[in-house]
Amino acid sequence: xxxxxxxxxxxxxxxxxxxxxxxxxxxxxxxxxxxxxxxxxxxxxxxxxxxxxxxxxxxxxxxxxxxxxxxxxxxxxxxxxxxxxxxxxxxxxxxxxxxxxxxxxxxxxxxxxxxxxxxxxxxxxxxxxxxxxxxxxxxxxxxxxxxxxxxxxxxxxxxxxxxxxxxxxxxxxxxxxxxxxxxxxxxxxxxxxxxxxxxxxxxxxxxxxxxxxxxxxxxxxxxxxxxxxxxxxxxxxxxxxxxxxxxxxxxxxxxxxxxxxxxxxxxxxxxxxxxxxxxxxxxxxxxxxxxxxxxxxxxxxxxxxxxxxxxxxxxxxxxxxxxxxxxxxxxxxxxxxxxxxx
Numbered sequence: 001x002x003x004x005x006x007x008x009x010x011x012x013x014x015x016x017x018x019x020x021x022x023x024x025x026x027x028x029x030x031x032x033x034x035x036x037x038x039x040x041x042x043x044x045x046x047x048x049x050x051x052x053x054x055x056x057x058x059x060x061x062x063x064x065x066x067x068x069x070x071x072x073x074x075x076x077x078x079x080x081x082x083x084x085x086x087x088x089x090x091x092x093x094x095x096x097x098x099x100x101x102x103x104x105x106x107x108x109x110x111x112x113x114x115x116x117x118x119x120x121x122x123x124x125x126x127x128x129x130x131x132x133x134x135x136x137x138x139x140x141x142x143x144x145x146x147x148x149x150x151x152x153x154x155x156x157x158x159x160x161x162x163x164x165x166x167x168x169x170x171x172x173x174x175x176x177x178x179x180x181x182x183x184x185x186x187x188x189x190x191x192x193x194x195x196x197x198x199x200x201x202x203x204x205x206x207x208x209x210x211x212x213x214x215x216x217x218x219x220x221x222x223x224x225x226x227x228x229x230x231x232x233x234x235x236x237x238x239x240x241x242x243x244x245x246x247x248x249x250x251x252x253x254x255x256x257x258x259x260x261x262x263x264x265x266x267x268x269x270x271x272x273x274x275x276x277x278x279x280x281x282x283x284x285x286x287x288x289x290x291x292x293x294x295x296x297x298x299x300x301x302x303x304x305x306x307x308x309x310x311x312x313x314x315x316x317x318x319x320x321x322x323x324x325x326x327x328x329x330x331x332x333x334x335x336x337x338x339x340x341x342x
Contacts, residue, residue, distance in 0.1 A: 001160035001203050004050050007125050013057045017044045022202035033062040033081055040088040047162020048236040048271055052094030053128050058085050059102040060124040063117035074113040090282040091312050092236040093273045128164045134268045135166035137326035142172025148181045150229040156190045156246035157199035158234025168266035169234040185211040188219050192290040220255035231256045231263045238267050239276040242314045253319040262321040269325055272339050284311040
């Protein structure tokens with residue numbers, strides 16, 4: 001897959017408009033950090049790692065806009081930009097991690113704004129490449145868990161489109177196929193925004209990875225019938241007691257546990273918030289019309305009936321077989337010991 005987001009040579013942010021897939025491949029070009037913030041909020045770009053890089057690049061654009069201000073006004077303006085970007089999506093930890101990483105550079109140097117801007121822009125570019133490298137390491141570690149002939153279920157989209165490139169949950173699949181293994185993918189549709197049907201299926205088909213799409217309500221039966229060998233999903237945040245991923249992940253994990261099917265979560269270390277527990281995390285609630293209207297086009301719920309739309313759910317560690325990071329595959333206890341600084 002082509003990169004979902006990149007920094008251009010003329011200091012702009014270029015990203016795929018994922019709201020148009022799979023019907024149209026269109027690129028958006030931004031030179032205003034406010035537009036990047038909107039793109040995160042309305043999900044032109046989505047997926048925790050990609051959101052993190054978008055946030056970093058948004059901060060970089062803000063430094064370019066404000067770099068000729070006096071240092072006091074520069075810092076005040078950058079603080080406002082940071083707050084705006086952080087307000088876009090409340091659940092994905094990569095968003096806050098990325099903004100804080102940019103802010104650390106801004107706050108820790110005695111340089112003037114033009115130099116600070118150069119440093120932040122360079123850091124955003126570094127983060128984009130780091131994301132690709134991390135994903136490939138997750139792929140290498142996770143591929144060892146897959147056997148020739150496996151069929152893997154994934155939920156939502158945690159592939160190349162959810163990252164800068166290569167993916168998290170799809171990374172082990174990509175790597176295993178590169179190693180010569182016969183691996184097939186089942187993507188559940190992932191209501192209400194259908195990221196599995198639209199995005200995972202799109203990029204698997206684009207890269208000639210064998211894929212089939214099922215309704216969300218079919219995954220339990222598919223497991224019971226022996227048609228799924230492993231489950232690998234991504235995550236938007238990992239606390240000390242649970243993973244937070246797209247709504248519906250918890251139900252998939254329950255079905256996998258009941259059918260004794262390994263359930264893995266692919267989690268770059270940037271998604272770790274191990275100083276937090278379930279109670280510390282705000283679950284994003286999105287526009288109810290995402291539920292009442294299919295893709296904003298066809299209303300399927302009667303007028304006057306309320307719809308609830310939680311974007312993420314909570315999957316306790318007891319349902320997980322392991323967490324795949326760029327450094328290896330870990331149990332809950334091993335993960336906390338390894339990444340206690342997070």
